[in-house]
C-alpha cells in the first residue's frame with residue numbers, strides 16, 4: 001500500500017481527522033502528497049517522529065501498521081504508542097506464533113551480511129510479549145486474526161479512564 005493509504009482510506013470511511021508519524025521523511029512526504037491529492041490536506045497531517053519516544057497526541061484509534069517489524073525496541077514503541085490510544089490500539093506484525101514465521105525467524109540473524117551498508121533491519125517481535133505488555137497496562141485483546149502464513153492483525157480496547 002502507498003504511504004498514507006490506510007489513513008486516507010479511514011478518512012474516506014468517516015474518520016474525522018488523522019495524525020501520522022514516521023521515522024522516514026520520504027514516507028511522510030508520500031503520505032502528505034496522497035492526503036493532499038485525495039482532498040484531505042486539512043484533516044490529515046504527517047510528521048517525522050519516533051513513535052517510541054515522541055510525545056504523541058491522544059487519539060481514539062492508534063494504528064501501527066507494519067511498523068513493529070521495523071524497530072529494534074518493540075517494548076518501548078508499544079508502551080509509548082499505546083499510551084496515546086483512548087479507545088482502540090491496532091497493530092499488524094509478522095507473528096512469532098505462526099509456524100512459518102518460527103522457521104524464518106532464526107535466518108534474520110544473518111541480515112547484516114545481506115544488508116551491508118543499509119540501515120534497514122527486519123524484526124519478528126514476540127506477539128505473546130506484546131499481548132502480555134498490553135494486558136498489564138489494562139488493555140483487552142478484542143481481535144486476533146488467524147489469517148495469513150506469517151502476519152497478524154490484533155486489536156486492543158484501551159482501559160477505561162476513571163471519570164474525574
Ligand SMILES: C[S@@+](CC[C@H](N)C(=O)[O-])C[C@H]1O[C@@H](n2cnc3c(N)ncnc32)[C@H](O)[C@@H]1O
Pocket residue numbers: 001002003004021022023024027049050051052064065066067070071077
Ligand atoms: C514496512 S514500513 C510500513 C509503512 C506503512 N506503515 C505502511 O504500512 O505502508 C515500516 C515503517 O515504519 C517506520 N517506523 C519504524 N519504526 C518507527 C518508529 N519508532 N516511529 C515511527 N516510524 C517508525 C519506518 O520508518 C517505515 O516507514
